[in-house]
Amino acid sequence: MSDITSSEIASRDVHQHLLAVLNTQQARFRVMEHEAIGKCEAVSEVRGTALGQGAKALVCKVKGNGVKQHVLAILAADQQADLSRLALHLGGLKASLASPAEVDTLTACVFGAIPPFSFHPALKLVADPLLFERFDEIAFNAGLLEKSIVMDTQDYLRIAQPELVDFRRAQDAE
Numbered sequence: 181m182s183d184i185t186s187s188e189i190a191s192r193d194v195h196q197h198l199l200a201v202l203n204t205q206q207a208r209f210r211v212m213e214h215e216a217i218g219k220c221e222a223v224s225e226v227r228g229t230a231l232g233q234g235a236k237a238l239v240c241k242v243k244g245n246g247v248k249q250h251v252l253a254i255l256a257a258d259q260q261a262d263l264s265r266l267a268l269h270l271g272g273l274k275a276s277l278a279s280p281a282e283v284d285t286l287t288a289c290v291f292g293a294i295p296p297f298s299f300h301p302a303l304k305l306v307a308d309p310l311l312f313e314r315f316d317e318i319a320f321n322a323g324l325l326e327k328s329i330v331m332d333t334q335d336y337l338r339i340a341q342p343e344l345v346d347f348r349r350a351q352d353a354e
Contacts, residue, residue, distance in 0.1 A: 224319065255308040286300045310346075
């Protein structure tokens with residue numbers, strides 16, 4: 181799926197490209213327009229979806245042990261990432277969030293609008309399996325802060341083909 185060069189993605193409308201991919205792959209999805217809201221909780225309310233259906237996209241850097249890898253890490257919006265678990269899985273020593281400039285270069289999206297798809301060859305796609313275990317559909321920003329996609333979970337897995345990695349922070353018993 182990563183057959184696009186970085187110069188092409190910079191000049192391409194990520195939202196339109198994403199729609200083209202989903203239509204070509206015959207995905208079951210719908211596009212929703214809403215105000216540009218940054219917070220996961222508020223967006224899920226506007227979408228009418230559960231917070232746990234939201235696919236939160238984090239652009240990370242994993243380093244150490246000879247590893248230097250950018251990762252698009254996807255997890256349920258009601259979960260927190262454990263970046264040390266992510267680094268360990270990928271053979272690195274530590275992981276951190278990428279800089280705004282790196283996010284722009286690798287995704288051509290502003291933070292908060294990044295869809296859970298990697299269109300850049302240097303950006304490895306991983307996803308926490310919990311996102312796909314609880315709901316038949318996932319929801320995510322679609323390259324633009326004011327557009328979301330609600331998509332069939334199985335279609336997402338078939339098209340995006342993320343590496344499934346358990347990297348969410350353990351929840352305290354409440």
